[in-house]
Every structure is written in C-alpha cells, then in structure tokens.
Amino acid sequence: MASVTYDHVYKRFGDVTAVNDLNIQIADKEFLVFVGPSGCGKTTSLRLLAGLEEISDGQILIGDRVVNDVPPKDRDIAMVFQSYALYPHMTVYDNMAFGLKLRKTPKDEIAQRVREAAEILDIDHLLDRKPKQLSGGQRQRVAVGRAIVREPAVFLFDEPLSNLDAKLRVQTRAQLTKLHQRLQTTFIYVTHDQVEAMTMATRIAVMKDGILQQIDTPQNLYDKPSNVFVGGFIGSPSMNFFDATLVESDGKLEVNAGGFRLEVPGEKASAWAPYKGKEVIFGIRPEDVHSKQFTPPGILESDMTAKVDVTELMGNEIFLYLLTGDDKQFIGRVDPRVKVDSGDQIELAVNMGNAHIFDPKTEVALGE
Amino acid sequence: MKTQRASWLYLPLLLMAAFYILPMYIMLSTGFKSFAEVSLKTMWNLPTGIHLENFQRAYEALAPNLWNSVRLVVPAAIISSILGSLNGFVLAKWKFRGADLIFPLILFGMFIPYQSILIPLVEFMKRINLYGGIWGLVLTHVIYGIPITTLTFRNYYAGIPVELVEASRIDGAGILGVYWHIMLPLSIPSFVVVLIWQFTAAWNDFLFAVVLTKPASWPVTVALNNLAGSQIIEWNVQMAGSFLAALPTLLVYIFLGRYFLRGLLAGAVKG
Numbered sequence: 043m044a045s046v047t048y049d050h051v052y053k054r055f056g057d058v059t060a061v062n063d064l065n066i067q068i069a070d071k072e073f074l075v076f077v078g079p080s081g082c083g084k085t086t087s088l089r090l091l092a093g094l095e096e097i098s099d100g101q102i103l104i105g106d107r108v109v110n111d112v113p114p115k116d117r118d119i120a121m122v123f124q125s126y127a128l129y130p131h132m133t134v135y136d137n138m139a140f141g142l143k144l145r146k147t148p149k150d151e152i153a154q155r156v157r158e159a160a161e162i163l164d165i166d167h168l169l170d171r172k173p174k175q176l177s178g179g180q181r182q183r184v185a186v187g188r189a190i191v192r193e194p195a196v197f198l199f200d201e202p203l204s205n206l207d208a209k210l211r212v213q214t215r216a217q218l219t220k221l222h223q224r225l226q227t228t229f230i231y232v233t234h235d236q237v238e239a240m241t242m243a244t245r246i247a248v249m250k251d252g253i254l255q256q257i258d259t260p261q262n263l264y265d266k267p268s269n270v271f272v273g274g275f276i277g278s279p280s281m282n283f284f285d286a287t288l289v290e291s292d293g294k295l296e297v298n299a300g301g302f303r304l305e306v307p308g309e310k311a312s313a314w315a316p317y318k319g320k321e322v323i324f325g326i327r328p329e330d331v332h333s334k335q336f337t338p339p340g341i342l343e344s345d346m347t348a349k350v351d352v353t354e355l356m357g358n359e360i361f362l363y364l365l366t367g368d369d370k371q372f373i374g375r376v377d378p379r380v381k382v383d384s385g386d387q388i389e390l391a392v393n394m395g396n397a398h399i400f401d402p403k404t405e406v407a408l409g410e
Numbered sequence: 411m412k413t414q415r416a417s418w419l420y421l422p423l424l425l426m427a428a429f430y431i432l433p434m435y436i437m438l439s440t441g442f443k444s445f446a447e448v449s450l451k452t453m454w455n456l457p458t459g460i461h462l463e464n465f466q467r468a469y470e471a472l473a474p475n476l477w478n479s480v481r482l483v484v485p486a487a488i489i490s491s492i493l494g495s496l497n498g499f500v501l502a503k504w505k506f507r508g509a510d511l512i513f514p515l516i517l518f519g520m521f522i523p524y525q526s527i528l529i530p531l532v533e534f535m536k537r538i539n540l541y542g543g544i545w546g547l548v549l550t551h552v553i554y555g556i557p558i559t560t561l562t563f564r565n566y567y568a569g570i571p572v573e574l575v576e577a578s579r580i581d582g583a584g585i586l587g588v589y590w591h592i593m594l595p596l597s598i599p600s601f602v603v604v605l606i607w608q609f610t611a612a613w614n615d616f617l618f619a620v621v622l623t624k625p626a627s628w629p630v631t632v633a634l635n636n637l638a639g640s641q642i643i644e645w646n647v648q649m650a651g652s653f654l655a656a657l658p659t660l661l662v663y664i665f666l667g668r669y670f671l672r673g674l675l676a677g678a679v680k681g
Contacts, residue, residue: 094576115582127573131595140591141581192581 044105044118044195044228045070046091051100053086053252060086062252064100068245073222073229075243077236078275083252084232088198091230092121104196115144120189121198124205126181128173128188134160135169138188152191159190162221179210186218190225199231203238215241236276240264248272265396270323270405273398279328279361282372285402286324288317297324297397301366302346310342310394313409317399322408325398328361331374334389342395348372350386362388441465441650448645461646468637468651475633476654479613482544482629486551487608491601493552494559499593501560502567503575504585513564519557524617535622542624550622551612559604566600567593602669610659630655 046068053061061083068074076084089095091102093114101108109117120141128137135156142152160166163183173181182202189197199218203211219242222229233239239246240260247257248271256268267273273281286299288306295306295314306314330341337343351371352363355378362374362382374390382388399408440448441464442457469476500506501513531550532541540546570593578592616631623632634655637648663670 092576092580094579113584114576114580115584119580121577121580123573123577125571125573127571127577129574129578129592140578144582144587144591188577188581 045103046074046196046228046230047101047103048087048091049101049103051087051090051102052098053083053090053095054098059252061090064254066247066254066257068228068230070228071226073219073231073242073244075239075246076230076232076249077234077239077246078249078255080234081251082249084234084247084249085200086252087249088121088200088230088232091117091196092119092198093117118195119198120192120194120196121200122182122185122189122202124201126173126185126202126205128181128184130173132172133169134165134171134173134176134184134187137173137184138169138191141188141192155191155193156187159187162190162224163187178206179214182206182214186221190221194227196228196230197225199229201233202231203233204235211238218242236278240276246276248275250275266407266410267325267398268407270325270400273325273400273407277327277329279373279375281325281327281398282331283400284324284366284370284372285321286399287321288314288319288399290318297322297399299324299366299370301368301370302348304344304346304392304394304397306397307342307344307394310397314399317408321402323400323402323405325400326372326392327396328373328375330393330396331362331364331372331376332391332393333374333376333380334391336377336379337391341391341393343391344394346390346392347387348374348390350382350384350388352384353382364388364390437649437652437656440646441653443646445644445646464646464650465654468647468654471637471647472630472633472651472654475628475630478544478623478627478633479629479631479658482547482551482619483609483612486548486555486612487605489548490552490555490559490608491604493556494561494604495563495594495597495601496589497556497560498563498565498567499589501564503570503572503593504588513560516560517557519554520561524554528617528621531618532621541622542627544623544627544629547619547622547627547629550618551608551615554618555608555611559608562604562607563597563600566597570596599669602666606662606666606670609662613659 046066048064048066051061051064052059064083064087066074076087078084086095090097091104093109093112097110101110103109104117104119129140132140138156138159139152142155156169157166160169163186165180165183165187168176168180168184173184176184182205185202203214206214215238222242231242243260245257245259246263248255248263250271256263256272258266263272263276267276267281270283274283284299286297289296289298291303295311295318297304297306332338332341334345348364348366350362351365354361354363358378359375360378360380362376364372364374366372380388400406401408436453439455439457440453442460442462444457444459444461447458497516501509535541535546535550540549574592575588578588583591613629614631615629616635619629619632620635623629628636634648634651637651638644
C-alpha cells in the first residue's frame with residue numbers, strides 16, 4: 043500500500059519527448075487509469091514507474107521514497123503485461139512462485155500464498171499446467187495471480203485486457219474492480235479503451251502527445267471535459283463539434299453554427315454571456331441530441347431541425363447520422379420509437395444543459 | 411500433376427545423394443577388404459570377405475588420439491557455447507552503450523582465415539606455455555568459436571519477448587538471475603545447435619591441431635594422417651581408421667540431427 047507521485051517527470055527518446063512534465067499525485071488505494079491514443083505516453087509513464095525506463099528529468103516517488111535510481115525489483119511493485127509475459131518453461135505454480143522464490147520466502151509460505159491467490163482467481167486447478175496449455179483468459183488470470191502473490195505496494199497493469207475477446211473483457215473488467223476492492227491496494231492501469239477507464243477507475247488521467255490533458259473522476263471527466271480532445275475522447279460515439287459564434291438575437295443568447303441556430307437557455311446563458319460575439323467550438327454529445335417527439339423530461343431544451351443521412355437501429359436506441367443546413371455531419375442517439383428514413387427532416391430537442399464551448403485557438407473549455 | 415512434379419524432383423536428388431555417398435562407399439568397402447584385395451583396379455568392387463581386423467588394428471593405433479579428440483572437443487564445445495550464450499544474452503536483451511558496435515566486431519572474427527594467424531598463434535601459445543598440449547588447442551577452438559556461437563544465441567534471444575526479461579526483473583531477478591532462470595532454460599534448442607556445430611568443427615579440424623600439438627596430444631585427425639607408413643600404405647587399415655575418426659560426428663548427426671534442424675528453424679522462423 044502506497045501513494046505514488048510523479049513530480050515534473052520527463053522522458054525523452056532522442057528528439058521525441060514521450061512524457062512531458064507529468065505531475066500526478068496518486069493516493070493510496072486509488073485505481074488510477076492512464077488513457078489516451080497510442081503514442082500518447084501512457085505506457086511510458088507506467089514503465090517509468092516500474093523502473094523499466096530511466097527518467098530523463100524529474101522525480102517519481104512511491105510512498106515517501108524517491109525511486110529514480112531504485113531497480114525494479116526493489117520498488118515493491120508488481121506488473122501485469124499486455125502479452126502476460128508468463129515464463130513458458132515453468133508451470134503456473136512456478137510462474138506465480140518465482141518472485142517469492144527469488145526473495146527467499148519460506149517454502150510453505152510460498153505454497154500458501156500461491157494457493158490463496160489461485161483460489162481468488164479460480165485457477166487452482168491449473169497449477170500444474172504450462173502456459174501454452176492455457177486459454178487466453180486463463181493466462182491473463184495467471185499473470186494477475188503472479189502479481190497478487192507478491193503482495194506489492196502498487197499494482198501496475200499495461201493494457202491487460204486488450205488480448206481478450208469482447209465478452210471476456212467485460213467479465214474481467216468487473217473482476218478487476220472486485221479485486222481492487224478486496225486487495226485495498228493502489229492500482230495503476232494503462233489502456234487505450236475509454237470504456238475500461240470509465241468503468242474501473244476512481245480517477246482517470248487522459249494523456250495526449252506526452253502531456254497530461256486532464257485528471258479527474260470518470261463522472262467529472264465526462265461532464266466537464268477540460269478541452270476538445272478530452273471531450274472527444276471520452277464517450278462513444280464521440281462528442282459532436284461545430285465551429286460557431288455566440289450571438290444575441292431578440293435579447294437571447296444563441297449559438298450560430300451556420301447550418302443551424304440554437305438558443306442558449308437559462309443558467310447556461312449567464313455562464314456563456316462573457317463570450318457573446320466571440321467565435322467558439324460548440325460541443326454536444328450524441329446522447330444530448332433527442333428527437334423532439336420523445337423529449338425526455340427535465341432537460342434544458344433548445345430546438346433545431348436536421349436532415350437524416352443514415353439510421354442505425356441499436357434496439358434500445360437509434361443512432362442518427364444527421365446533416366446540418368450546411369451539410370455538416372453529426373450524430374444523435376434518439377428514442378427507438380422514432381420513425382424516420384434517410385432524407386427526412388427531423389425535429390430535434392438538444393439538451394443545452396450538457397453542451398460545451400471551447401476556445402477555437404487553445405481548444406480549452408470555456409464558461410464552465 | 412503433383413506426384414509427377416515430385417518424381418521429377420526425385421531423380422536429381424537421388425543422383426546427388428549417390429554422388430555424395432561415393433566416398434563413404436569407398437571408405438567402408440576398402441575398410442573391410444584384405445590387404446591383397448586393395449588395388450586401384452578393384453577399387454569399386456565389394457569386398458570378398460569381412461576383415462574386421464582392419465578396424466581393430468586401426469583402433470589400436472588411434473585409440474589414444476581418439477581420446478585426445480574427446481578431451482579436446484568436449485570442453486571446447488561446452489565452453490564456447492556457454493560464452494556464446496552469455497554474449498548473445500547481453501547483446502540481445504541487456505544492451506549496453508556500444509553493444510551495436512561490439513556485435514559486428516565479434517562477428518568479424520568469423521572471417522579471419524585460420525592460415526593467416528598461425529604464426530602469431532604459435533608464438534602466443536608458447537608465451538603462455540600452452541604450446542604442444544591439448545589445452546592450447548581447446549583455447550584456440552573456444553576463441554574461434556565465439557563469433558558463431560554468439561551470433562546463433564543472439565539471434566535466438568532476440569526472438570524471445572523482452573517482456574519476459576522485464577517481468578523477471580520486476581519479480582526480483584538481476585542480470586545473472588534473468589540469464590539463469592529465464593534465458594538459459596529457454597535456449598536449450600539453441601544449445602543443441604551450437605554444441606553440435608562446435609563439436610563437429612573442433613573434431614574435424616586438422617590445421618590448428620597439426621600446428622599446435624605435439625605427437626602425444628595429437629587428436630585423431632592428425633594421427634590418421636600419420637597412420638600411413640613411410641614405405642607402403644595399408645589402404646584398408648587407413649580407411650577403417652577414417653571410418654573410426656568420422657564415426658562420432660556421424661552418430662551425433664544421426665541421433666541429434668533432427669534437434670539440430672529444429673533448433674535452426676526455431677531460431678530462424680519463430681524469431
């Protein structure tokens with residue numbers, strides 16, 4: 043059990059800065075998820091913490107101890123790799139016992155800890171097998187088991203679910219959450235999958251181009267993205283963005299995106315008032331674009347019309363690919379009872395309470 | 411269509427195989443002949459009787475040298491394999507500054523012809539008091555073996571996922587621990603290849619042996635050359651001796667050949 047601190051951490055590979063001034067304080071027992079597109083520096087950040095890469099500048103602390111020059115084996119961490127990295131010539135038991143054997147743990151204690159971990163993960167019947175005799179899901183659990191028996195202060199996970207099929211990934215996600223609750227230890231987890239991040243994390247750190255974009259709870263990240271990148275990265279399908287101007291018309295604030303105009307009602311109008319007359323990037327999530335016919339109650343409604351391009355029935359909802367008046371595409375998730383076809387005009391009710399505006403130059407969120 | 415093409419293939423294959431087996435045939439058939447039977451005219455004939463005493467005489471003459479060869483080949487193959495494996499591990503999985511420069515320099519050793527270093531080699535062995543005995547020859551083969559063993563092991567280790575090294579480092583292994591617990595057990599196929607290769611190279615070597623050893627330490631290749639008397643050559647005994655000298659490498663290939671192939675493929679394809 044330990045906290046982890048990244049203090050102005052840099053990692054450079056030649057001319058490339060893979061991690062650029064990373065500052066994060068991770069509390070004890072947190073489940074922190076690094077998320078971002080490939081090449082964003084999330085895996086490098088984890089490897090710096092593991093001691094598998096050298097820090098170019100700054101400090102990393104585990105607990106109160108600066109670990110910059112501490113070898114991986116002395117950092118009191120365990121890591122689960124994307125490829126699982128099980129030792130192919132050892133049985134499951136020996137794979138799990140390896141770290142303890144190297145640390146000269148007494149034999150009966152090793153046996154007990156391996157057995158306990160194997161029971162937690164439901165792999166106690168596989169202890170005599172070699173890794174090649176296991177399925178992907180079983181290998182993944184052995185890799186987790188190898189980490190658990192060590193009882194480390196911090197668990198590191200590097201995309202541990204990306205080699206599993208979709209169904210198993212969902213199950214394992216829940217199991218990892220349960221494991222975190224049970225072990226009461228700091229988990230640091232890297233993924234490119236925002237769904238994994240949203241479902242498991244106590245806090246999410248979104249990275250792009252080596253720079254931390256935002257770190258917050260999943261709900262806050264979804265509700266208050268700090269910039270265009272985070273807004274677009276979290277949530278699926280992605281947030282719709284439009285170049286727009288905030289204008290006043292008949293004493294009311296309006297978003298004018300060229301192809302449509304939307305009134306800005308209520309408290310949103312006062313929050314956005316300082317940007318009146320300015321160009322902004324207007325962002326609205328597909329789930330906040332409803333059909334007027336089935337407007338859910340309690341939303342800060344503002345109406346517009348659009349042309350239907352493509353419809354995708356999901357069963358519980360319909361994804362509408364819509365076109366604005368000036369043929370810009372955007373997506374709405376509407377009630378499955380809506381009956382529209384390609385080419386139809388549809389009345390939409392947009393929930394302006396969840397709309398966002400961003401600075402067009404810096405892409406930073408405004409008026410939050 | 412398919413079978414037709416296969417039969418066309420067999421014809422040249424059989425011809426080549428026959429061509430390659432000819433020396434073997436001459437060696438064995440002459441080895442079983444009596445001295446009276448041996449002549450250029452009847453060279454291709456099968457022996458009329460089986461004269462096993464040729465082999466016995468050859469063995470009596472060569473036994474100490476066969477033993478010398480064993481004392482040469484076993485340490486030479488084992489030591490150069492271990493060194494190559496350590497080199498290969500460090501060059502592939504524990505890279506240090508300059509590793510990519512040192513590796514080609516080591517490989518360069520493969521291209522130095524034996525003949526070009528004979529005089530300095532002899533001088534060097536005299537200086538370190540290893541001239542004349544078997545250990546000087548062992549040392550020479552170990553060093554000449556390092557480039558090829560390093561290359562084989564480096565290529566094999568390059569194919570092993572780096573995550574295994576990283577996982578074992580986090581699990582608590584240092585550089586020797588990673589080698590001993592992870593790399594060494596995983597490289598058994600490579601060891602088979604390299605051991606066979608080094609065994610054969612050292613066993614078949616003539617040049618270094620004739621230059622570096624005195625008669626008491628001659629390995630079998632040199633002794634075989636001196637089996638022939640100064641006046642007449644007993645070709646039947648000579649051929650029986652040749653067979654005895656070739657037997658160990660033959661046996662190694664017959665019994666371990668498939669591991670050799672598998673090991674070569676494991677390094678090349680899976681890598």
